[in-house]
Amino acid sequence: MRVVSVIAAKGGVGKTTVTANLCIALAASGRPVLAIDLDPQNALRFHLAADLRAGDAAGLVDAERGACSWTQAMQRGHHGVVLLPFGAIDDEAQIDLEGRLAAQPHWLADTLASFRLPDDSFVLLDTPPGPSVYLQQALRVSQLNVVTLLPDAGSFATLPIVERMVDKYCRPRADFIASTHVINQADASRRLNRDVLQTLRDELGPQLLGVVQQDQAVSEALASATTVRHYAPHSQAVDDFAHCADRLLAHFAAAPVAGTHLYR
Numbered sequence: 001m002r003v004v005s006v007i008a009a010k011g012g013v014g015k016t017t018v019t020a021n022l023c024i025a026l027a028a029s030g031r032p033v034l035a036i037d038l039d040p041q042n043a044l045r046f047h048l049a050a051d052l053r054a055g056d057a058a059g060l061v062d063a064e065r066g067a068c069s070w071t072q073a074m075q076r077g078h079h080g081v082v083l084l085p086f087g088a089i090d091d092e093a094q095i096d097l098e099g100r101l102a103a104q105p106h107w108l109a110d111t112l113a114s115f116r117l118p119d120d121s122f123v124l125l126d127t128p129p130g131p132s133v134y135l136q137q138a139l140r141v142s143q144l145n146v147v148t149l150l151p152d153a154g155s156f157a158t159l160p161i162v163e164r165m166v167d168k169y170c171r172p173r174a175d176f177i178a179s180t181h182v183i184n185q186a187d188a189s190r191r192l193n194r195d196v197l198q199t200l201r202d203e204l205g206p207q208l209l210g211v212v213q214q215d216q217a218v219s220e221a222l223a224s225a226t227t228v229r230h231y232a233p234h235s236q237a238v239d240d241f242a243h244c245a246d247r248l249l250a251h252f253a254a255a256p257v258a259g260t261h262l263y264r
């Protein structure tokens with residue numbers, strides 16, 4: 001299986017949107033895709049759950065504590081993507097869960113290995129902003145990172161925070177391929193936006209996976225409880241995400257370790 005983590009030091013930059021739409025674009029190319037929500041906000045389901053009335057459905061938190069099986073916690077989402085939502089949790093249970101995850105550094109690696117997914121599967125992990133036990137777990141299994149940032153100085157300034165974690169948890173692993181970047185919500189009509197975008201392009205070079213334009217279709221699709229691909233199949237955003245997914249596939253194809261089994 002191939003494991004991709006969508007990460008950022010900052011909140012609200014589009015991690016969940018990027019995770020969901022990369023999953024959909026990869027599924028459209030015929031790959032089996034499992035989307036895992038590692039963020040207690042439990043928001044990935046708004047993008048991917050085929051039936052939002054199943055909002056109280058079991059999730060990762062329930063399977064982790066043995067209240068249901070992992071299969072029961074997964075649901076078939078839009079466009080054939082399989083979704084493992086985070087699930088609903090109260091503050092005390094969340095603190096307990098985080099304590100258990102901190103004490104079991106390889107919990108996610110072991111859990112993913114137990115799924116016995118097909119070799120050509122993609123697992124995409126949505127993470128909360130900034131350092132957390134969820135991000136540590138994700139980075140310990142991630143082969144390719146998608147660092148999401150906005151074309152603004154604030155996003156750029158926070159890049160070292162995730163870079164330090166990538167250095168610690170990813171780079172020492174033989175199966176790690178690369179940290180790539182998606183610049184989200186680009187707006188060519190704004191001068192400052194264009195200037196920062198150019199600086200980021202120069203700075204990131206081949207690490208840039210792609211640029212996703214700010215596109216009303218993204219927020220409108222979310223408000224309509226559907227996917228951008230359903231809502232506006234010919235939108236700029238769908239094109240941009242398809243391009244990012246192609247580049248992601250190219251990274252795996254070019255990596256000598258692509259397709260290897262989960263490494264511990």
Ligand SMILES: Nc1ncnc2c1ncn2[C@@H]1O[C@H](COP(=O)(O)OP(=O)(O)OP(=O)(O)O)[C@@H](O)[C@H]1O
Nearest residue numbers: 011012013014015016017129185213214215218219
């Ligand atoms: N390319 C885009 N065009 C227009 N709106 C977008 C785009 N990407 C994201 N958004 C909007 O920006 C908001 C934040 O996106 P999202 O929830 O994906 O960010 P996040 O990084 O996951 O946030 P959090 O840190 O809270 O998890 C949402 O309302 C989403 O619809």
Ligand SMILES: [Mg+2]
Nearest residue numbers: 015016039043
């Ligand atoms: Mg999010």
